[in-house]
Amino acid sequence: MTPPLVLDIDGTITRPDGSIDPRTFDRLRAWDAPVVLATGKAFPYPVALCHFVGIESLVVAENGGVVAARDELSIEGDRDAAEAVARAYSEAGYGHGWGALDTVNRWRETEVAVSREMPLRELERIAAEHGLEVVDTGYAYHVKEPSVTKGRGVSVVAELLDADLAAFVAIGDSVNDVSTFEVVGTSYAVANADEAALSAADRVTEAPYSDGTFEVLDRLE
Numbered sequence: 001m002t003p004p005l006v007l008d009i010d011g012t013i014t015r016p017d018g019s020i021d022p023r024t025f026d027r028l029r030a031w032d033a034p035v036v037l038a039t040g041k042a043f044p045y046p047v048a049l050c051h052f053v054g055i056e057s058l059v060v061a062e063n064g065g066v067v068a069a070r071d072e073l074s075i076e077g078d079r080d081a082a083e084a085v086a087r088a089y090s091e092a093g094y095g096h097g098w099g100a101l102d103t104v105n106r107w108r109e110t111e112v113a114v115s116r117e118m119p120l121r122e123l124e125r126i127a128a129e130h131g132l133e134v135v136d137t138g139y140a141y142h143v144k145e146p147s148v149t150k151g152r153g154v155s156v157v158a159e160l161l162d163a164d165l166a167a168f169v170a171i172g173d174s175v176n177d178v179s180t181f182e183v184v185g186t187s188y189a190v191a192n193a194d195e196a197a198l199s200a201a202d203r204v205t206e207a208p209y210s211d212g213t214f215e216v217l218d219r220l221e
Contacts, residue, residue, distance in 0.1 A: 003169045003220060004034040004161075006060075006154050006180055009041060009049070010139050011173035012190055013210050020049070021210035027217060029054045036060060036069075036157050036168075038150045040137045040176055042107040043068070058161070060153035063135065063142055063176050065110025067153040069160040076156075077110025077148040081130055085143050086112045088126045094118055104140065111144035137174045138194060151179030169220060171213050173197055188216045 007013055013024045028035050037046040038060035047068070050057040059068045065077035086096065097115025098104045104113050114123055114134075120141060124134045127143050135142045158165045166185035170177065173189060175196035181187035182200070189201035190212030198204055205212030 002032040003167055003186075004036070004163060005031065006036045006038050006168055006170040006172075006184060007213065008172035008174065008177050008180075009037060009039040009046065010137070011192060011209060012171055013213055016192075016209055021214075023214065024210065025053050027214065031055075031217075034058055034161060034163065036154060038064075038154055038170075038172075038177075038180055040113070040135075040139060040142055040174075042105070043109060044107050058157055060150055060157060062108060062110045062148075063137075063144055064149045064151070064153035064179070065108075065144060067156045069157045072160050074156055075109060076153065077145050079108065079110050079112075081132055081145065082110070082112040082143045085123075085127050085130050085132055086114075088130075089114070089123055092122055092126070094122065110148065111142050113140040113142050116141060135176055137176045139174075142176070149179035150176055151181075151183040154180050155183055169216070171216055172201075173209075188212075 015021050036058040039046050040063045043061040043066045046059040046061050047057050067074040097118040127134050133146045165183050168184040170180045170184045170187045173193040177197050178200040187201045189197040189204050191205050192208035205215045207215050
């Protein structure tokens with residue numbers, strides 16, 4: 001039986017240059033089980049990807065801060081707290097690092113993402129003063145509530161689907177995927193994954209990036 005999937009986006013179904021591997025579209029559209037996209041990106045990004053792939057919008061966005069499935073939308077995090085950290089960071093002489101348009105944060109509802117080119121230690125200090133944490137996903141520094149995780153979001157989706165979490169297979173590449181690996185039945189880290197994901201996964205692919213994901217999908221079909 002084809003298992004339901006939980007897929008990270010960046011570093012997992014992308015190529016090394018950060019672009020979505022075009023093979024993803026036909027492969028996921030043909031997958032004969034639910035596919036959950038679990039990402040650190042803002043909610044519109046995975047929703048748009050589901051739309052253009054042609055699959056149901058089963059989404060865990062903002063590292064678990066926003067969850068959508070079966071016409072249910074759940075906001076799990078507190079944007080105001082993250083914004084307070086961002087303001088204090090700005091007052092200390094720093095910013096998001098994304099430029100004036102800042103499409104990285106424009107549609108975020110529960111967290112703030114800061115460019116990895118900005119100083120981390122000061123951001124962590126300010127976040128801790130506000131009771132928040134900073135997660136380095138390899139793409140950005142995400143300021144969020146410690147209780148908000150992808151794994152918690154995936155659990156919410158599984159409940160809405162009335163599905164057994166033990167049946168899910170997750171594929172990811174970063175520390176923010178570890179909580180997902182902890183709640184599903186089987187987990188894979190692609191070969192380019194960071195140390196946290198590599199250590200937490202049940203298995204590690206031979207190939208990196210999207211090639212590693214397709215290696216898993218070939219095995220599961």
